[in-house]
Amino acid sequence: MASKKVLIIYAHQSSSSFNAAAKDAAVEALAAQGCMVEVSDLYAMKFTAAATAEDVNGEVKDAAHFCYAEETKLAWKEGKLSLDIMEEQRKLTEADLVIFQFPMYWFSVPAIMKGWIDRVLTLGFAFTQEKRYSEGVFKDKKAMLSFTTGSQESMFSDNGINGDMNVTLWPLQNGILHYCGFQVLAPQIFWAPSNVPREDCSAMLTSWRSRLDSLLVEEPLSFTPLDCFEKDSGFQLKPDVHEKHASQEFGLTVGIHLGKRLPPNNQMKHIKTGV
Template sequence: MALAGKKVFIVYAHQSSGSFNAAAKDAAVDVLTAKGCNVKVSDLYAMKFKAIATVEDIQGEVKDAQHFHYAEETKLAWEAGKLTADITEEQRKLTEADLIIFQFPMYWFSLPAILKGWIDRVLTLGYAFSNEKRYGQGIFKDKKAVLSFTTGSEESMFSANGINGDMNVTLWPLQNGILHYCGFQVLAPQIFWAPAHLPREANANLLLAWRTRLEGLLEEAPLTFTPMDYFDGEKGFRLKPEVQQKQSTEKFGLTVGVHLGLAVPPNNMMKAGV
């Protein structure tokens, strides 16, 4: 996929313009703009983006104020054009984009609160997913997304025998439970291991590698997730018996999250084609 003319949306979550995350975001803007992409950035902290999902996200009356259900009420509001302007503006940027880059520091093995709030408020029911349109049949199946983030711990600590545990497992709820659930083609994550503990020259090399990857990012194959037709929708979306029987003789499970008690497939959430 040629980059020229493609629309890229960067959702950026860091407080400091002097941070490594800012440098990584700036590198993406520089490289992709030079390649002819139309790049838009949502700087969540600069925008003072509201992180909490509340009834205030809906303009006008709600259907059931006494028993308020955020997902159902925002679906109705989205259908009626009654979501607040900050949400609809982010949805507009996302709808237009071919590629979405999430740039952030990993906090507590997950996302910063402001970025999680963006996900909670922007990826509303109906707009981003539904019972009929999710996973491989998801609404954003024609879009690519990538997590680009820094860690506070070095790579060895996030290994299968490291004290933090396997990074593949850490990434499963983010890449499968959020991105793939909404249908995105999820590209391998860009992980900057503990840049705060590295010398300046090493950080420069990390950024150079990111710039090199950005040159062909949209041409990369996405990560592999278990197809929906492997599951029986009439039986709680559990693996079909024939799939489970075939898989039982394999050394590794299908994915990090669907492993059937077998060994977790190495790098399933970190590299394509494993």
């Protein structure tokens, strides 16, 4: 791991928060293993969340019918993206592993982190129509979510009032990370640290440090490969793949469930699909 580079995208306003402690634990543990660790502290950087025409330096191609995706794709090709975006893209290009550290807001990431995703993962740089999912631009990189919740674990269960956490994570882990090609490691979830005794918080951090010792050799989560879908049919599962799983109790993934029961923990730990 001596040559590995890790980028931590960190979003919390307070340096005394549990998220700050989790971030610091990651920096310390990974650096001790010889990794080069870089942190993008979004609030400290005053990172701009809104994706606007100001992200393009100079004239845009079509101001009257501004299309952010197409304009930033062109600006990326021409080296005309705003400097803050280009700097984050540099960090991402160099990284072997990206860790997103944040408190879960409204079942998703904080606005400032969503802004990082919207602005940094531009069309062309992070994905194209040809390069996405298992054939994505970042297929040789790993990424993971590490976050705190405000609700206890039981509330995010299949019988809990918040619904199954596996379903909550699908848009983030499949729709963003896997879409860009990342090998997605199982999330590190810190369940409601603000509502538990201090010793429980310490135990959470101890568990995190232990996991960090072998993080880069972990098996990623399972997603259905792109070649299992037919492009000409609107990217539907190929008949032979569908038939192969017809007798299975569970669907392939949380998102692709074939009208069957959702596979347990599909978005929270490695499960072999047999695809």
